[in-house]
Amino acid sequence: MHGRANLTAMRLMDACEHLLCEAEAFEDLTARRIAIEAHATPSAISYHFGSQEELVAAVAERVYRRLNAERLSLLRKAVDRRAPDPPDLDEVIAALVGPSIRWSLDPTSSYPVLSHFTSMAKTHRERAPHYRRIIDNVEHHRAFVPHLKRIAPWLDEVDIGWRLNCALGIRSQVTRSRSRTEVLTNYGIDLDDPDIVIARMVEVIAPMFRR
Amino acid sequence: MHGRANLTAMRLMDACEHLLCEAEAFEDLTARRIAIEAHATPSAISYHFGSQEELVAAVAERVYRRLNAERLSLLRKAVDRRAPDPPDLDEVIAALVGPSIRWSLDPTSSYPVLSHFTSMAKTHRERAPHYRRIIDNVEHHRAFVPHLKRIAPWLDEVDIGWRLNCALGIRSQVTRSRSRTEVLTNYGIDLDDPDIVIARMVEVIAPMFRR
DNA sequence: ACGGATTTCGAATGCCGTTCGAAACCGGTT
DNA sequence: AACCGGTTTCGAACGGCATTCGAAATCCGT
16 A cells, blocks of 8 residues: 555665665655665656655655754754753753764765755755654754743744754755865865854854853 | 847846746746746747857856855955954954845845755756856855854864754755745744744854864 | 555656757848 | 858757556465
8 A cells, every 4th residue: 555664665765775875866866776786666756656766755854854963963952961950051052052063074974865856856846745744843952942931031933043043054055065075164164064053153143042 | 149148138138037036936937938027038048048058047147256255255345344353253253144134035135046946956967067167166155164163163064064054954945945934943033034943043153163 | 465555667748958950041242 | 152161050969867556466364
């Protein structure tokens, strides 16, 4: 029944994830290549997932879940460390942007899946609101709001959401437009060291939440 | 001799720009459609530009030039208004991000060309460094550095470049991930009013350049 | 061992961008 | 006016792509 708990469906997802990480261009990902790597045929993709796009979406959602779990785990750690006092602002920001930064610098991570996917969502037809569901899923970001509100009680929730959104924009710029970042900073920052990059981001984001 | 000053070459660029603005998905742009709208044939694209990708790149470069001219014009205005004193920080930031914001909200502008192009550059093969040349062209951003340095002399050029880069990331997030911004801010900001959005961005970016 | 549902397969379809040789067109020279 | 080399346009291919679909094959409860 077109199940995706199937064995070959799993193999297709694994193959797709692997190819998306290896391939440096999205066009390198073809149904035939996925099928070969999964020891299946292209039609298996249509059968199990409906289309290649939906397969990619399923893979991206899986990777997203892992990343978000890491984010929320770091947030929880930051909160617990200071409870019942408000958590440390720098630590909360690091929990928000840290995993993305680390993943994007770790060649063994599946981060390329996410950057390929977000650009694919724009490339492909809007008839797939399936995509927006994944991309616009901000529940895990919402989890940061109450804690930031404790840190900066003079900001209302709109202010905090806005600053959260800006922080995510900075994150995207650094992870996705690396060469631009390099040139603008005159190669003066070691963008390969996640700790340095995260510290730089905290340095810029933290003031948004101070008076 | 494969000239792009040709009449039909111009018509191809215009058709491509128009289609890129209308089409909400990048895949809606096909060589055949461009050709029809330009009263030409698909092979004319290959003949005049080498490939469809290069045609899109040429169009994007043209649009970029217009946007950057507007940015630099606003910067000059901000500088002249206060000369010989340093320009107003808020005005400089508005010059940096304002045109993008206004264009992205103006349905008659060609801003969609740019968002389609940047995502296409990631989608397509890296064998086209032609793309990076356009995207990573940050000279016009560099023009902001000396003026920001006068405003915040305690920052070195790396600091300023980094903050500039962060500001651009915030800009991209707002123009390109609108629905995400909406949800995170609980629909509490009127994202259709460029003045409000720009003011919000200034509110967040300006503190980066204060002590 | 059977039989209905599920899964796999392979050929066929229609679109895509690009190539290529032939036709058309152009402006300057006889 | 006829010619001609260089430039541009065209239309018919080509290979590759995702997807569809009917027929095989496989699976599993009986």
